[in-house]
Amino acid sequence: MNTSLTLLDRNLQLVRYPQDLQHPSWQAWDAADEYIIEYVEQNVQGLQHQSISIYNDDFGALACWFADFKPLWVSDSYVAKQSCLVNLQQNNIPVESVIFYDSVTSVDSPAELVLLKIPKTTALLEQQLIDLQARVIPSTTVIAAGKATFIQKSTLALFEKYLGSTTTSLAKKKARLIFCQPTGCKSHASPYPxxxxxxxxxxxxxxxxxxxxxxxxxxxxxxxxxxxxxxxxxxxxxxxxxxxxxxxxxxxxxxxxxxxxxxxxxxxxxxxxxxxxxxxxxxxxxxxxxxxxxxxxxxxxxxxxxxxxxxxxxxxxxxxxxxxxxxxxxxxxxxxxxxxxxxxxxxxxxxxxxxxxxxxxxxxxxxxxxxxxxxxxxxxxxxxx
Structure with a gap:
């Protein structure tokens, strides 16, 4: 298993959880993780002064990378959380550097920068965008990432509907970014459960x-x-x-x-x-x-x-x-x-x-x-x- 993420002159050791049951060809990050990290590091100013929220971080790559900024981390997956905890430990990052929330616990604090991995389930994405309506402010930036094949017109339409103006990047290593600028005045009710x-x-x-x-x-x-x-x-x-x-x-x-x-x-x-x-x-x-x-x-x-x-x-x-x-x-x-x-x-x-x-x-x-x-x-x- 490839466990070494080297990017922008920095290295992280990352594993999937539970490590002993994973296929040797797998790794604990993907091209979408790399794309969103590179974009944020090269284009977003003043990270140390922004409240960062991370959604759907499958194995903790984003949490480990941005741990210096004490991000708020949200997931519906217990396994993802365990992966994140293991990878924080592997990289000698204090667990307290990340503020963990599960998907059924409401988050009330404002979000200035949202980094979101597109989940496999469209309904989960929709619910998360609805939840974000109460957290975004006029200056909030939302950057999402996923496999290019996962990002359809309907995906962009969800961001437009629930948050605001949405654009997308060119594909890179079969991954794509979504950029959304919330209007701050949307309040759609959830269709779930x-x-x-x-x-x-x-x-x-x-x-x-x-x-x-x-x-x-x-x-x-x-x-x-x-x-x-x-x-x-x-x-x-x-x-x-x-x-x-x-x-x-x-x-x-x-x-x-x-x-x-x-x-x-x-x-x-x-x-x-x-x-x-x-x-x-x-x-x-x-x-x-x-x-x-x-x-x-x-x-x-x-x-x-x-x-x-x-x-x-x-x-x-x-x-x-x-x-x-x-x-x-x-x-x-x-x-x-x-x-x-x-x-x-x-x-x-x-x-x-x-x-x-x-x-x-x-x-x-x-x-x-x-x-x-x-x-x-x-x-x-x-x-x-």
């Missing part, structure tokens, strides 16, 4: 902007719900909904089992907040039997959870981290589940049939059973012996 309803039972599902399957029940979760009754007797058990998203699986488990406890875990702050809202809105009496944890898979779970024994883990693993296709998240989920489950505990996984989950589970658990399958998905079961 998105709300839809399940059938039988009819649950109201609320989804903040960055939640996976924000607009409808995703087909993997739908397939899992169809076969929940086949998985195991979950009554009086402790179940982890790992990678919970809006919590729809855990919500149905709570509804079907009177004494079951469910722990909702996701690396997205918006996902966990949505899952909690959905339990409170639909099954408020089950709040005491629920727990909501923002985490990287099941890192240090026993220190973060009030439940000491886990009987069942359910997951629908993602196979992307930021813009990279990867199986390391699934692999960590499987390893963490095995480590945490008590003897006889079970892991249930739903995933696309073309993914190599059966061999991975067999390597870890020594056993794997197909619970259900269709043309696209399989539900697999592995038991801890």
């Amino acid at each position: 998105t709300i839809w309803f399940t059938d039988k039972p009819r649950f109201e599902i609320s989804n903040l902007a960055n939640v996976f399957a924000r607009q409808q029940l995703d087909i993997g979760a739908r397939f899992m719900l169809e076969h929940l009754s086949k998985l195991a007797n979950m009554d009086s058990k402790t179940v982890i909904d790992l990678g919970c998203g809006n919590g729809v699986l855990g919500l149905h488990i709570l509804n079907q089992n009177k004494k079951t406890k469910v722990v909702f875990v996701d690396e997205s702050y918006m996902a966990v907040a949505s899952a909690k809202q959905n339990v409170l809105a639909n099954l408020p009496e089950k709040e005491s039997g629920s727990e909501f944890i923002v985490n990287n898979c099941l890192d240090d779970f026993s220190e973060k959870s009030k439940f000491s024994e886990v009987d069942i883990v359910l997951c629908n693993p993602p196979f992307h981290q930021q813009n990279a296709i990867t199986d390391h998240i699934a692999w960590q989920m499987f390893k963490d589940a095995k480590s945490l489950l008590q003897s006889g505990g079970q892991l249930f996984v739903v995933g696309n049939r073309h993914l190599d989950y059966p061999s991975k589970l067999k390597r870890l658990f020594g056993n794997v059973t197909t619970v259900a399958t269709n043309q696209k998905f399989s539900i697999l079961s592995a038991s801890k012996r």
Whole structure:
């Protein structure tokens, strides 16, 4: 893995988190990071006198570079925050140099310079621009960066709609910058959360902007719900909904089992907040039997959870981290589940049939059973012996 960012006669050592599970060809910054750093250093005057806000800094490259100016840092990703913390430490930068905020905590202070990486999810970008309406002042400068293919006319239109006059740069190494000068008089309301309803039972599902399957029940979760009754007797058990998203699986488990406890875990702050809202809105009496944890898979779970024994883990693993296709998240989920489950505990996984989950589970658990399958998905079961 390339860990050395050398730019403008300066060097940073940067890694992805967790470092030991990353592909050797990956690095913890991209051309958009380099482009925005070069532009700011060469064109923005008086950085030491400006309040800097950084959004969507995937692995902390921007935070480390501009740490001398004590930036305010905002992300929806727990993994991104952990990467940033590791990279600050690697470069001997005090953690206190960066002021951390998650995506569900409001920021009230004015922003004079905003550095924003374009996120993969357009809805998240829209919500962040709406949030910035309350923070910009007439002198605010907004500079965004992303892959050139991500910056469409619709992207520029969002900046125009919510903030003000917007232009873009020429492409450089397949990256592009966006320059926005806020007018300071826009106050559009947010269209989020998105709300839809399940059938039988009819649950109201609320989804903040960055939640996976924000607009409808995703087909993997739908397939899992169809076969929940086949998985195991979950009554009086402790179940982890790992990678919970809006919590729809855990919500149905709570509804079907009177004494079951469910722990909702996701690396997205918006996902966990949505899952909690959905339990409170639909099954408020089950709040005491629920727990909501923002985490990287099941890192240090026993220190973060009030439940000491886990009987069942359910997951629908993602196979992307930021813009990279990867199986390391699934692999960590499987390893963490095995480590945490008590003897006889079970892991249930739903995933696309073309993914190599059966061999991975067999390597870890020594056993794997197909619970259900269709043309696209399989539900697999592995038991801890």
